[in-house]
Amino acid sequence: MKELICITCPKGCHLKVDEETFAVTGNGCPRGAVYGANELRNPVRVVTSTVIVEGPARRLPVKTDRAIPKGKMFEVMEEIAKIRVQAPVAVGQILIPHVAGTEGNVVATKALAAQ
């Protein structure tokens, strides 16, 4: 039995995951069961950061639109550091598709109005 703290929501349920069957107990909701099993098999995280904006606004906040493999986090950060954006940008607009070879896209999390 592996003991984990669920990070899916701020409640932080204390999970117990069976290392062979990946059965989860201690979860307060179905998302916890998914998290617990995934965390042992293939842990994933959403990465959030900012990108440089060309123009008066300085930074635009971004995220991966799905959780990407935990081991790819720094590679994703390197890709994010390479790009520059220009207004206008819409919330959810894809800035880097399939970042670092993952299924996740880097998308804007804030709108940037045209100047």
Next chain:
Amino acid sequence: MTKHDLVVIGGGPAGLAAALSAWNAGIRDILILERDKEAGGILNQCIHNGFGLHHFKEELTGPEYAGRYIALVKQTGVEIRTDTMVLELDENRILHTVSPKHGYETFQAGAVVLAMGCRERTRGAISIPGARCSGIFTAGAAQRFMNMEGYMVGKRVVILGSGDIGLIMARRMTLEGAKVLACVELMPYSGGLNRNIVQCLHDFDIPLYLSHTVTDIRGKDRLEQVVVSKVDDKRRPIPGTEMVFDCDTLLLSVGLLPENELSRQAGIAIDPRTNGPVVWENRETSIPGVFACGNVLHVHDLVDYVSAESEQAGQAAAAFLLGARPEGSEIRLVNGFDVGYTVPQHIHRGLDSVEIFFRVRNVRKDTAIRVMDGENQIARFKREHMAPGEMETIKLPKVLLDRIQGDTLTIEIEEAAK
């Protein structure tokens, strides 16, 4: 002097939600005063995800959560005035403001919602000894520098305090290439959410030193070293336990304080336990027609709860403007064993239901919350786990509230079974 039905002080998540709910309750003349360049408050710099699971039923980043609320408010006739600082509020609900565009102005409000949020405790507030060098930031200031202004604040970092902002910044700085050497917490437990310990410290192998504190700061111009010592059960540093960290940056995540200069000036009663106004269940303060919500009232863990509370305050402000007043005599809420504070601090008798928010003073397992009317237990709620870092809430329905005989209600934690 300009007149408005409702003036909301602060355009962060609390102010936006309060204005929106007052609009939805039928108030049509609403002004939000915001001192920053844009609405959204602290959410604009909280670029990480984890917001909105309760309120929007999906996981959003801070800017996305703020953006949704701003979009909703923009669909209404609510006016948001940015770059405007409220200098003073008085007991007649007159506000004095200053802004670059309009200069000095006064407003007469029919009702006021206080939504000014909170501030971080600083080095001065916790009296850390040592050199006065640069490189020492509150975690939130560092967050603003990095996420909004685009400056990297340091390369080798120690974090004092395990509040959520400090933990979030440990991850943020690590992802941006800094080395976070340690997170140091005075108490024997973390002040932040468990999930943040996992995803911000464990994910990056950052050690968390519980029952430790910073006992010296060294550096001439820029920070060079911090000394960390273990503390005893009375939180006194233990000589001989010193560890020296070579670092250029110290982040402080040592607590938040509701920002109530305006409330105090107006003569609003402040609860010394929350550092926020004393409120009724509808978030009305000691001045009729003045309501408070969000972190100015008590420091919340989750913005979702801020939104919920602020909707309540907005609705109550609307009811006040429409002439509806709560009835029923006062029932005072008393903090029993291990309860640090409650919000609200008092309620009206005869309510349909009430939600009570509070924090415990110590980490507890397998215990229960008891609601006592004198010697008489009117409700008991089991809890597997409680911690000071996690706000607790209980909901009392009418059937239980109607049982209250006395004029006080005590919220207490059951002592461990002998």
